[in-house]
Amino acid sequence: MPLRLRxxxxxxxxxxxxxxxxxxxxxxxxxxxxxxxxxxxxxxxxLSGLLWILPAMLIIRWMERPVDSE
Structure with missing residues (x-):
């Protein structure tokens, strides 16, 4: 998947x-x-103000993964 789309x-x-x-x-x-x-x-x-950061971090980590070269 292209980086911009991700x-x-x-x-x-x-x-x-x-x-x-x-x-x-x-x-x-x-x-x-x-x-x-x-x-x-x-x-x-x-606690509820800080808890949303965990799933957001996972999404950001996924967004910043290097592009797979095929």
Whole structure:
């Protein structure tokens, strides 16, 4: 697969990941954290704010792989 196509697909995947992840994280926070103390909110948003980086790193690693010469 050409590098430019792989980067285009990866970019679209990262944007979709961020949008979907933000929607899910906000929905979970709204449903479960309503009456929780401030420190629970802080922990939740700290962890959920960092957790999306793991799948994004895998997508970026895939995007930056060298082109296979055939």
């Amino acid at each position: 980067k285009l697909i990866g970019t679209v995947l990262i944007i979709a990941l961020v949008l979907l992840y933000a929607l899910i994280a906000t929905t979970v926070a709204s449903a479960l954290l309503g009456a929780s103390p401030w420190w629970v909110h802080l922990l939740y948003f700290l």
